Amino acid sequence: MxxxxxxxxxxxxxxxxxxxxxxxxxxxxxxxxxxxxxxxxxxxxxxxxxxxxxxxxxxxxxxxxxxxxxxxxxxxxxxxxxxxxxxxxxxxxxxxxxxxxxxxxxxxxxxxxxxxxxxxxxxxxxxxxxxxxxxxxxxxxxxxxxxxxxxxxxxxxxxxxxxxxxxxxxxxxxxxxxxxxxxxxxxxxxxxxxxxxxxxxxxxxxxxxxxxxxxxxxxxxxxxxxxxxxxxxxxxxxxxxxxxxxxxxxxxxxxxxxxxxxxxxxxxxxDAEGGSKVIEATVVGAASAEDARLAAREVVRSLAVKTAVYGHDPNWGRVLAAVGNSGCRMEEAKTGLWLVDRDGHELCLLENGSPQPLAAGAAKPHFEALEVRFRVDLGLGKEEATAWGSDLTEEYVRLNSLYTT
Structure with a gap:
């Protein structure tokens, strides 16, 4: 059917x-x-x-x-x-x-x-x-x-x-x-x-x-x-x-x-408390489904990534570090990282472990969007997963410091 x-x-x-x-x-x-x-x-x-x-x-x-x-x-x-x-x-x-x-x-x-x-x-x-x-x-x-x-x-x-x-x-x-x-x-x-x-x-x-x-x-x-x-x-x-x-x-x-x-x-x-942006992390090429989930979740939970996205700071190394800290199987020399806009157009930041040449300011518009999308290719298999998170703002701190008062 x-x-x-x-x-x-x-x-x-x-x-x-x-x-x-x-x-x-x-x-x-x-x-x-x-x-x-x-x-x-x-x-x-x-x-x-x-x-x-x-x-x-x-x-x-x-x-x-x-x-x-x-x-x-x-x-x-x-x-x-x-x-x-x-x-x-x-x-x-x-x-x-x-x-x-x-x-x-x-x-x-x-x-x-x-x-x-x-x-x-x-x-x-x-x-x-x-x-x-x-x-x-x-x-x-x-x-x-x-x-x-x-x-x-x-x-x-x-x-x-x-x-x-x-x-x-x-x-x-x-x-x-x-x-x-x-x-x-x-x-x-x-x-x-x-x-x-x-x-x-x-x-x-x-x-x-x-x-x-x-x-x-x-x-x-x-x-x-x-x-x-x-x-x-x-x-x-x-x-x-x-x-x-x-x-x-x-x-x-x-x-x-x-x-x-x-x-x-x-x-x-x-609708995240104090959030101003949605972060989407898709991990492909993982050796297992669990590896893909671990890596994707770590990207969206990373405070370093959240604050970079909030500040429109194209510091993509924080994404790579989050993947490395996730516990997934990873070989740096096989890893790639891309920014993806709302129309699906990709900007390559890292390929086979090497940073790619970019025009000045090329990544910044991606970080200024309401939805910031990363795609990570671990190059080790065929499994993939997607996670979603919010950025972290001063408003989140204000809301949660006053919740019971």
């Missing part, structure tokens, strides 16, 4: 049939007035899969959600912004459990069918009285996807959504994230829904594969959060045979999921 993917304009978590969502202002933090409690619900049971933070400090909602998704089933998501409910001890666990119970009671579900998520300031307790009122007050609708995306935002400047159609099915998602973003499940909340019928084991595997080339390939500030979570819900409302390994639509589903995850991940980088 065709694997053609059609982008759904302004699509999100309610683009897939059978999903409704909404959000309310509950003042989870005293100092803001925004949508901050969000609810997502499938009108029919779903298979589900999730991936979570790798931080050793794990927020209570992540612990609860892992337990709830252990059977590969879920039907709703309750999420709040403003308070992370992390480093909150036994009370935090009780509050996360109660969030699931409240959402379940509202929707007529078992609490184990509810995914729980929080994002915001670490080390403060949830205002549960406000939470109780908020969950009852959320108005759910098929047009509520945007409100849901807004309800999970913290320092984000805009909601992040993406959706596609593939064959008879639709898959859409929303995420939040702008700071504390680093590969290894970047700091964010993300939710993907589909009306395709998908077997739980296949859903779990394809999710991990999609995350490996999307959310795990972005960086803003090299910090990993306590609350990271990406959950996929598949309700099968569109009908048809369950998609599993070997199914004619298996590859198309994997492509759709990877596309949406990649678009959401790139949206996080484009």
């Amino acid at each position: 065709s694997e053609t993917i059609e982008v759904v304009a302004e699509g999100g978590v309610t683009s897939a049939r059978g999903f409704v969502a909404g959000a309310v202002r509950a003042r989870m933090r005293e100092d803001w007035d925004k949508l901050d409690v969000a609810l997502l619900y499938s009108e029919t049971p779903c298979t589900a899969a999730g991936v979570y933070t790798q931080c050793n400090v794990v927020a209570a909602p992540v612990v609860i959600t892992r337990k709830h998704l252990a059977d590969g089933k879920a039907r709703a998501v309750i999420a709040n912004s403003g308070c992370a409910n992390a480093a909150t001890g036994e009370r935090g666990t009780r509050d996360a459990v109660e969030m699931a119970q409240l959402a379940a009671a509202r929707l007529g579900l078992d609490p184990h069918e509810v995914v729980v998520a929080s994002t915001g300031v670490i080390g403060i307790f949830l205002p549960m009285e406000r939470m109780r009122h908020a969950i009852e007050a959320v108005e759910l609708s098929a047009g509520g996807g945007l409100a849901f995306a807004q309800g999970i935002m913290t320092t984000d400047t805009r909601p992040k959504q993406s959706a596609v159609r593939f064959g008879e099915y639709t898959l859409g998602g929303a995420c939040k994230g702008a700071g504390m973003i680093h590969p290894n499940m970047a700091t964010m909340l993300a939710y993907v829904t589909t009306d395709a019928p998908v077997a739980a084991p296949f859903l779990s595997r394809t999710l991990k594969d999609a995350v490996a080339v999307s959310f795990n390939m972005i960086d803003v500030d090299s910090d990993t959060s306590t609350n990271d979570m990406l959950v996929v819900l598949a309700n099968g409302v569109a009908g048809g045979e369950e998609i599993a390994e070997g199914h004619p639509m298996a590859s198309a589903f994997a492509s759709a999921l990877t596309h949406v995850c990649t678009e959401l991940a790139k949206a996080i980088v484009a």
Whole structure:
């Protein structure tokens, strides 16, 4: 079957049939007035899969959600912004459990069918009285996807959504994230829904594969959060045979999921706290896929590269040094480096380990662009990977020095 993917304009978590969502202002933090409690619900049971933070400090909602998704089933998501409910001890666990119970009671579900998520300031307790009122007050609708995306935002400047159609099915998602973003499940909340019928084991595997080339390939500030979570819900409302390994639509589903995850991940980088530019690093010619990923990620996480890009300083040696520090297999004499503009035109900086003659100022326009793209050829194999990151500005320091004040 065709694997053609059609982008759904302004699509999100309610683009897939059978999903409704909404959000309310509950003042989870005293100092803001925004949508901050969000609810997502499938009108029919779903298979589900999730991936979570790798931080050793794990927020209570992540612990609860892992337990709830252990059977590969879920039907709703309750999420709040403003308070992370992390480093909150036994009370935090009780509050996360109660969030699931409240959402379940509202929707007529078992609490184990509810995914729980929080994002915001670490080390403060949830205002549960406000939470109780908020969950009852959320108005759910098929047009509520945007409100849901807004309800999970913290320092984000805009909601992040993406959706596609593939064959008879639709898959859409929303995420939040702008700071504390680093590969290894970047700091964010993300939710993907589909009306395709998908077997739980296949859903779990394809999710991990999609995350490996999307959310795990972005960086803003090299910090990993306590609350990271990406959950996929598949309700099968569109009908048809369950998609599993070997199914004619298996590859198309994997492509759709990877596309949406990649678009959401790139949206996080484009909205990075204090960021002014996007850095894209593509590494080709690697001896292994892991080598390619290591090198690409190190380029976009390097503070030296980030600051050079911010300052429009064509100091490309910093890119080469980052690759050398990445731990990938590399032979300097075989390595090449290019700058790539938005039209795909390349400027060779290094070939076979030797710098190339350039006209004065030839590289500077590339560094002045809103997206700065590097291509590195390791000359050792056929594997490749791409990573995305932001530059580093004074505004990032200002925002993060004032976050709780």
